[in-house]
Structures are given as C-alpha cells and as structure tokens.
Amino acid sequence: MHPIPFQLKVPEADIDDLKSRLTRTRLPDQAPDAPWAYGTDLGYMRDLIPWWRDRFNWRAQEAKLNAFQQFKVPLHGINLHFIRAEGKGPDPMPLVLMHGWPGSVFEFIEIIPRLTDPARFGGDPRDAFTVIAPSLPGFGLSFQQGQPRFSIEQIADCLHDLMSNVLGYKHFGAQGGDYGAFTATRLGVAHPGSLVGIHLNFLVVRRDLPVPAEPSPEERIYFDNLASWTKVETGYQQIQGSKPQTLAYGLTDSPAGLAAWLVEKFRTWSDCDGDIESVHSRDSVLANISLYWFTAAIGSSFWPYYARLHHAWPIPDGARVMVPTGYAAFPKEIIRPPRSIAETVYGNIQHWTPMARGGHFAAMEQPQALAADIATFFRGLR
Template sequence: MPQQFTYRVPDEDIADLAARLGRMRLPDPAPGDPWAYGTSVDAVRALADYWRDGFDWRVEEARLNAFPQFRIARPDCDLHFLHVPGKGPAPMPLLLMHGWPGSVFEFLDLIPRLTDPARFGGDPADAFTVVAPSLPGYGLSFRPGQTRFGVEEIADILADLMSGTLGYPRFAVQGGDWGAIAAARMGAVHADRLIGLHVNMLFVRRDPAAFVDPTPEERVFIDELTHFLNEETGYQWIQGTRPQTLSFALTDSPVGLAAWILEKFRAWSDCGGDVESALSRDRMLANISFYWFTRAIGSSFYPYWFRRHRPWPIPDSGVTAPTGYAAFPREILKPPRSIADKTFTDIRRWTEMAKGGHFAAMEQPEALAEDVRAFFRELRR
C-alpha cells in the first residue's frame, strides 16, 4: 500500500554539500567561445557560488512537500509519486512523466494548472487528478542496489501503478523526454488502458538513411537529425555504454553534476544562449539538488544503456492510442507530421507552440497546461 510521507534532507547532508562547493576545483577555460567545447567555466563558477551562498534548499523542499507525496516499496524499486486530487466535477486521472535530466521538480508550476484550472481562469470541467512519479531509478524512486530499468519496464511499472495500485482502469498520460517515449510505449502495448496520450517530444526512428525520397520538410528534419547525432549525443554514448564510470564523478562532485546538467538546460531550452532567461537559478538548482541528495544520478542513466542495447521499444503496429502533440520551437528534434504518422497512427491534435523548448513544463507551464486541457477535453465526451 502507498505510504504518505514528507521529504526532508538531513541538515548534515546540506552542510556536506556546502563544504564540497567551498572546495570546488575548476578546470581552466578552453580557448575561444566559452561554450564551444562544453559547459562554460564562468557559468559553472557563478552557479556553484549561488548554490553555496544564495540557494535555499528548504524553500524548494517545502514547494515539493506542498503536494501529497507517497512511496511504495516494490520488490524491484521504491516508487515515489505525487498524487494530487483534481478540483472539478469529474477530474480525469492523468499520469505525468518527466525525463532526463528532469525530475518531479519540473512539474511544480504545471500541476496546479491541471488540477485546479479555475484558479487560473480556466474551466473546472477540465480538471485532472495528477499522478506525477519519480521515474523508476530517478529521485526518490531509487534505493542503492536496486534493479536498473529501461523504458519498457518504466512503462509497465507506471501503468501498473495507475490501473493496479491506484485503481484507475483507464487514464490519461502526458510526458516529455523519457516520459514521452514511456507514454508512446504505453500507447502501443497498454492502449486499452489509455484515454489518450499527450507528449511534448515525439520519438521516431533516428536513422537518416531510412528515409527514402524525402520531402523538403523531411529533408530539414534529416539534416537536423544528422547534426544532432554527430554533435550532440556524446552524453548518450557515455551514459549508454559506461554509466557506472560516469556515476563516480557525478555522485562525488556537486560541481561536476551541475556542469553536466547545466549544459543540457542551456542547449535544450528556448533561451537564446542565456539559460536564466528561460530557467531561473533556483529552478535549475532544485532539480540538480534533487539528483544530488538522492544520489540517483547513476541509476538515472540506465534508460540510455537499455535503449542502446535493445530493439526499438515501439512495436511495428505503432502507437494506436489517441495522441496529442505540443511542438515547442526549441525542442531537441521536431519530426514533421509525415514522419510522425508512421509511428503514431491516431494523432488528433498537433499544436505549433509559440515559445519554449525541451523543458516545457518549467519554461512554459501555462501554455503546456492549456494544450493538455484542450486535447483531453475532446476525449472526455
């Protein structure tokens, strides 16, 4: 049975983090543009100084604890989730899933807009009851020595959480990053349980050579994909082949952890090179701190390992559940509809969003919430 709890990091762990940050040893800056070869030394120094002297973990911890939280001790993992009742005449159960390097902290501004739309000027008939888990192997869904998980197991575990443990025989799903591919997996193998799925990242096969006689729109995507595979996937190779080796550095060094994740916040958000224009330091550090205090960064790599060592996780029959897609302009990859239709066989909503990137729930919570509400509004009838 789920046990409700309040999360509190021990004072000594906070003191240990501050001490480590006080002893940080930085590399020399590479020549040329400060971001050309990875994370800027000056940017990391500024973020680490603020982490030590200005950031208040207890404030962010209290924001998390403002939502009802639960844990289940499963044989394969501890499963942590927020379970927030909706305020409306018939709230729809919604499974909300993050990815890497995200966490449930991504959703703290989004959840109220989904559970209580009237508070933000919306219609209470659009309310959801939100279940937002830490993905198995992430955050508080981690204990030392536990099983490691790929997206297939993550989809199965969370579908069981919804329809088995929590008693929602049919439910809605929303996800980004690994949460999006877990949603797609559910929409293929657990379609009978889904009311529908909404994603802000579309996963399609990533082999440029597989596209025959591409249209001009498809050619743009192929060029973007080729660049991404050549220049932006170093993190995937090491996380997908040597996750244990990388774990030592990022579990022991908070500055190393911050540098690893900061680069992705900057590269994947709609920030024009100034990451704090899209994500505040407090929002970034709440997420980074959650990885640090739970010591789950190593376990969080394993979806990459399994993705590299297993077949494509979507069956040839494709994703048959009704699908909605919010296409944020600075998402990592944005396949055109003609390609997406080959995997997602029942796309009912496709929205070109005005602003935002990969971390849509943090960058544009109101816009994302509105698109989720609009998509599922049609499926409530």
Template sequence: MAPEPFTLHVPDAEIADLRDRLARTRWPDAAPGEPWSAGADVAWVQELVAYWRDGFDWRAAEARLNAFPQFKVPLGGIGLHYLHVPGQGPAPMPLLLSHGWPGSVFEFTDIIPRLTDPARFGGDPADAFTVVAPSLPGYGLSFAPGQRRFGPPEAADLFAGLMTDVLGYRRFGAQGGDWGAFITGSLAHRHPGRMIGVHFNLLSGLVGSALRRDDPVPEEREYLEQLAEWDRDSRAYAVLQGTRPQTPAFALTDSPAGLAAWIAEKFQAWADGGVDAVPRDAMLADIALYWFTGTIGPSFWLYYARQHGALPIPAGATVGVPAGHAVFPREILRPPRVVAERVFTDLRHWTVMERGGHFAALEQPEALARDIQDFFRPLR
C-alpha cells in the same frame, strides 16, 4: 502494495557536507573560444556554484515539493515515489505525468496546479485532471542502492501497474517529454486498453524507425538534416551514458560542481534562451535532488537500456491510441507530422508553439497545460 505518505527532508548534515564540497571545488581551465562552445562555461558555473553554496535555499525547494501529496509504494521490486494530486472539478480525468533526463518531479511544481485546478487560473473546472507524477525508477526518490534497473518498456509496465493496480484507475491519460515521452509511447503500445489518450512534447525517439531515408519527402529531408547535425555536435553525452554509464557516475556522484556543470550545460543547449530561460532556483532544485539522492548514475540507465534493449515502440509497429503533440520551437529534434502519423495512426492534435524548448513544463507551464487541456477535452 499499500502506499505510504512521504515527506522529503534532507538531514542538515548532508546540506552542510554539500556546502563544504562546493567550497573546495577544484576548477578546470577554461577552454579557448566563445563561452559554452566547448561545453559548460567555467565562469558561469563558478557563479552558479557560489549561489548554490551561499544563496540557494534547499528547505524552500523541499517545501514546494512537500506542498503536494506524495507517496511511496513497493512496486516492481522498488520503492516507487509519486505525487498524487486530486483535481478540483466535476469529473477530473486521471493523468500520468512522466518527466525525463536531466529532470525530476520538481519540473512539475508550476504545471500541476494549472492541470488540477484550472479555475484558479481562469480556466474551466471541467478541464481538471487528477495528476499522478512518479519519479522515474532510478531517479531521485524512486531509488535505493542495488535496486533493479528499468528500460522504457519496463518503466511503462511499472507505471501502468501504479495507475491501475495501486490507484484503481481503469483508464487514464498520459503525458511526457524526453524519457517521459518514451514511457508514454510505450504505454500506448503495450497497454492501449488502459489509455484514454497520450500527449507528447517530444516525439523524436519514438518515430525514427518510420523515417524513409532513401526517398524522403521534403519535410523528412529537413529533419534528416537536423539528425545529422545532432549526431555531429550534440550526441556525445547520450553515447557515453548509453555505453559506459558507470564511469561518469564516479565523478558526478563525488563532485557537486561537476554534477551542476553536466546538467546545466543541457539547460543551456536545450532551453529556449539557454540557462536564463529557467529560474536558477528551479534548476538548482533539480540538480540538488540528484545530488542528495545519489542518482545521477542510476538515471543514466535508461540510456543504456535503450541502447541495448527493446525499442519503446517496435520498428514497424503502429499505435492507435488518440495522440497529440505540442511542438516547441527549441526542442532538441522536431520530426515532421508526416513521419509521426506513420506510427501514431490517430494523431489528432498537433500544435506548433510560439516559444519554448526541451524543458517545456519549466519554461512554458501555462502553454503546455493549455495544450494538454485542449487535447484531452474531446476525449473526456
């Protein structure tokens, strides 16, 4: 299990092929109604694709990621890719950062320096972390054709092995949103003795079994209304990816414009401010990594595994690891604290953020980093 240094470099021929495919895009007719009301807006995606073809600098994106120490290690039957960035402080705490869908380790390029070197941003060096940020199995650089697939509990076991068996951290903190939250919650349930604490910027998928639908308190009633709206208007992608992940993989692996539309629509729906909340180059770095690695199909497997496999925290189970939650106002779903406390019995930190949405590390890296520091400070 010896890690090997890794540098990202996409061959020139693959970049040229992408530009050729983008130039030959066959565009759909625009649906009637307001832009984005029926899905990705055709005119906006056309502009994004034109910029991706003629303006976006993939080599600059590569350089941003390659500025961090990266490694690959054979673990759990796959080649696991991860960033391992030493902290600059007197006693940096090891912190596992887990991304989600449709994300990648590119999400963390702004937040990692704030966590590893807080003094550089006017903070206290005593708050420094040593950050380990893996590419989720099946995503980006943690994928090879034909490899085994992972659900959230199996991914949690894989990351526990990375942190303890490979890197030698007997105990560590963990943070995540989206699937990263599922993995972080599963770590706390399955490996509590290894965890210093767990911090989330999404809790909805972890605490649903604790809802009291028959006799809800007022906060639960509001959340149940959120869930009903989500099921009615926004859940179709998750049902498709969780029941027939192979079928959309054909189209999205073959069409870069289709891939861009599929992912950008989620930025529009989930970010605080839509697609304008995230720099276009940051969004395209994420999309392009899916394209060059051919991993949009494998990335769907977590949805399939969640639909057909074990919950990250079994129904009725509780977690006693110290926990914290940053509640961003435009997050997809925002369960109330009273529900979260039925699962996380030591929920000692709950921050309602002023702004931000689902892509917190991209949208609000300073605010998220500060909240992570505040939560873990008493646990050091």
C-alpha cells in the same frame, strides 16, 4: 501494495556536506574560443558554485515539493515515489505526468496546479485532472542504493501497475516529454486498453530511419537537422549508454561536476537564446540538480540510455501507437520530426499544435501553454 504518505526532508548533515564539497571545488581552465563552445562555461560555473553554496535555499525548494501530497509504494522491487494532486472540478480525469532526463518532479511545480485547478487560472473546471506525477524508477526519490535498474519497457509496466492496480484507475491519460514521452508511447503500445489517450511534447522516432527517396521540404529540414544534432549533441548518450558506471563515480562525488553536466543541457535544450536564466530561474535549475545530488541517483538515471543502446527499441518494429495522440510542437525541442515522419509511429494523431515558444523542458519553460494544450486535447476524450 498500499501507498505510504511521504514528505521529503534531507538531513542537515547532507546539506552541510554539499556546502563543504562546493567549497573545495577544483575547477578546470577555460577552453579557447567562445564561452560554452566546448561545454559548460567556466565563468558561469564560477558564479553558480558560490551561489549554490551560500545563497541557494534547499529548504524553500523542498517545501514547494512538500506542498503536494506525496507517497511511496513498494512496486516492482523498488519503493516508487509519486505526487498525487487531486483535481478540482466536476469529473477530474486521472493523468499520469512523466518527466525525463535530466529532469525530475521539480519540473512540474508550476504546471500541476494549472492542470488540477484550471478555474484558478481562468480556465474551465471541467478540464480538471487528478495528476499522478511519479519519480521515474531509478530517478530521484524512486531510487535507493542497490535497487534494480529499469528500461523504458519496465518503467512503463511499473507505472501502469501504479495507475491501474495500486490507484485503481480503469482508464487514464498519459503525458510526457523526453523519457516521459518514451514511457507514454510505450504505454500506448503495451497497455492501450487502459489509456484514454497520450499527449506528448517530444516524439519518439528512431534516428536510423532512411531518408525518403523524394523528401518533402519539411522532411529534408528534419533529416538535415537530425544529422547535425547526432554529430555534435549526442556524446552524452554514448557515454551514459555504454559506460554509465564510470561516469557515475565523478558525478556522484563532485557536486560541481554534476551541476556542469546537467546545467549545460538546460541551457542547450531550452528556448533561451543562450541565456539560461532568461527562461529558468537559477534556483529552479539548482533544485533539480540538488535532488539528483541528495538522492545519489545520477548513475541509475543513466540506465534507460544503456537499455536503448544494448536492447531492442522500446517500440517494436512494425508497431504503431493507435490510442488517440496529441502533440505540442515546441519550436526549440531537440528533435522535431514532421507529421509525416511522426505518423510512422503514431497511427492516431488527433491533435498537433505548433507552439509559439519553448524547448525541451516545456513544463518548466511554458507551463501555462503546455497545460492549455493538454486540456484542449483531452477535452474531446472525456
């Protein structure tokens, strides 16, 4: 299991094919009432599609990724892709940095330098990390046609193998949001002896917990918000978790369909007050979408949803994560359990920071604030 250096270079024919398909896009009409009321707005897509076709520079985005050392390694039946960015400090801590859905390693372009070289951004070099940022199995560059599908449990085991056996780290930190947070949490349950600690910007709490008989004001707000979110925002989970193959046909064949499916999440889940481009540049969102397109990995990326719907919850009933845990509480995260609820899962919360701004894509939205909170949490664990 020797990692092989990797550089991304999408064939020019694939770029030409994308542009050709975008030229032939057939759009639906606009549903009545306000834009975005029923999903992705037609006016936005009419502007985004020609931009993606004519003005978006994939090679420039590709070069940003290729500025990092990248590798692939045969592991658990797949060729696992990962970035390895060496820390610049007296004793960098190894940190596995994990994205979620519908994200990718493109989420980490801005935050990795802040973690590996804090002195460059006015920080303390003693806080430096050596960052390992894998494409989660089944996502992006860790996907090829016909490979096995991975649940969160299997993803966690694979990444533990990468960190411990392939790269030789006896102890390391883990950080993630969304399915990266699920994976970090699962690592804390399944492989606690390898972990210095876990830092999360998303808390993995079951949605079927009973409302306490006498909920606190924070708990009441949480359960009311959870009920509303479950009713109006979880349809994507049901289709991705029940019939992922059917949805994959449309999103693998139509780049406009793929963009509409993903861009709505970036808008809804970010702290942008409905203006996605006030937080995310158009090209940064398109870089992420394009990686899904060029790798044809959208169907495989659905698999953790299928596993969650059809198998046991990845945190066994009655189990708690007892490794040191830190949490950055971004105000526009999609689910925001109060500490009393979080402690039903995380039994050793040592760090809880209310963040001023930011949502679900914290590493993209607020890279400096998230990097600072990660450094603060792990400072006492080195």
